[in-house]
Amino acid sequence: MATVTLAEIEDAARRIAPHIAQTPLLPSVTLSERLGVPVHLKLETRQTTGSFKLRGATNALLQLTADEREAGVVCVSTGNHGRALAHASAEAGIRCVVAMSRLVPENKVAAIREAGAEVLIAGHSQDEAQHEADRLTLEGLTMIPPFDHPDVIAGQGTIGLEIAEALPEVASVVVPLSGGGLIAGVAAALKPFSSAVRVVGVSMTRGAAMQASLAAGRPVEVEEVETLADSLGGGIGLANAHSFAMVRDLVDEVVLLSEAEIAAGIRHCHREEGEVVEGAGAVGVAAILSGRIEAEGPVAVVVSGRNIDAHLHRRVVEGRYLTETA
Numbered sequence: 159m160a161t162v163t164l165a166e167i168e169d170a171a172r173r174i175a176p177h178i179a180q181t182p183l184l185p186s187v188t189l190s191e192r193l194g195v196p197v198h199l200k201l202e203t204r205q206t207t208g209s210f211k212l213r214g215a216t217n218a219l220l221q222l223t224a225d226e227r228e229a230g231v232v233c234v235s236t237g238n239h240g241r242a243l244a245h246a247s248a249e250a251g252i253r254c255v256v257a258m259s260r261l262v263p264e265n266k267v268a269a270i271r272e273a274g275a276e277v278l279i280a281g282h283s284q285d286e287a288q289h290e291a292d293r294l295t296l297e298g299l300t301m302i303p304p305f306d307h308p309d310v311i312a313g314q315g316t317i318g319l320e321i322a323e324a325l326p327e328v329a330s331v332v333v334p335l336s337g338g339g340l341i342a343g344v345a346a347a348l349k350p351f352s353s354a355v356r357v358v359g360v361s362m363t364r365g366a367a368m369q370a371s372l373a374a375g376r377p378v379e380v381e382e383v384e385t386l387a388d389s390l391g392g393g394i395g396l397a398n399a400h401s402f403a404m405v406r407d408l409v410d411e412v413v414l415l416s417e418a419e420i421a422a423g424i425r426h427c428h429r430e431e432g433e434v435v436e437g438a439g440a441v442g443v444a445a446i447l448s449g450r451i452e453a454e455g456p457v458a459v460v461v462s463g464r465n466i467d468a469h470l471h472r473r474v475v476e477g478r479y480l481t482e483t484a
């Protein structure tokens with residue numbers, strides 16, 4: 159089993175530095191008071207393309223051979239990875255095709271087209287979109303997956319390096335968890351500095367594929383359902399080769415949240431922190447608000463993205479979302 163090393167993450171940091179935004183790690187006064195220990199927010203909401211996914215996508219693209227660059231890349235994405243790969247590919251002058259399911263919100267589809275990629279709408283699940291993308295690799299395009307790839311994991315891990323640099327005494331990190339590329343990279347970056355750092359993953363109760371897989375001891379499928387944390391939707395892949403094992407070996411705990419708790423996280427980020435944050439990005443904050451994170455501080459929370467439909471965001475912030483959908 160190939161795992162991602164600290165050295166690979168350090169290489170990734172040097173490689174992607176000219177292409178990504180510097181994101182701040184800011185203290186949260188209200189969350190620190192609430193938890194009784196310092197809480198800091200790593201704001202990947204401020205990352206170019208609106209999520210951390212640009213890190214992994216860029217690290218993978220920059221390692222393609224000349225022939226691979228010439229032929230182009232393809233990915234399957236619930237939105238943010240596709241948007242990131244589209245942006246990074248356009249910058250590098252590489253053809254990019256993004257396959258996605260019909261569940262993906264329209265704002266994300268439009269953003270990917272605007273970034274210059276070709277969008278391929280295929281099926282009702284990420285797995286069906288995957289089949290279409292696989293077909294394109296037979297035509298010579300290189301697949302850049304959203305999480306289960308060493309270069310992608312190393313790219314996401316650069317967030318862990320930045321946290322360690324800015325907050326060397328960090329005791330816990332709270333990280334949104336879907337396919338596990340983000341948390342695997344962050345854990346691989348932080349654990350070599352201090353094996354005592356607690357790494358906590360947060361998913362939604364509705365369709366938590368990694369949690370179900372950890373419980374089963376192997377990758378399993380879960381039904382894909384709509385959730386406020388839409389960027390956490392989708393499976394981990396039955397043939398998962400990297401992220402599942404890394405999460406199993408490096409992550410200390412997984413917390414699951416209800417839709418109401420995720421909504422409260424989005425609301426808190428807007429009212430108290432002044433940040434527009436999408437559901438997936440707000441689950442770390444939501445986990446603290448829910449009282450399910452132990453007070454081992456300082457805590458760093460990865461706030462992973464901001465790409466939420468403006469109308470949906472308004473409904474959530476005004477407290478109308480759950481009453482309308484219940």
Ligand SMILES: *Cc1c(COP(=O)(O)O)cnc(C)c1O
Pocket residue numbers: 209211238239304305334335336337338339340341389390436438439462463464
């Ligand atoms: C992709 C994504 C995640 C989850 O990352 P994984 O590597 O799949 O675990 C969390 N938040 C946002 C905003 C994302 O786009």
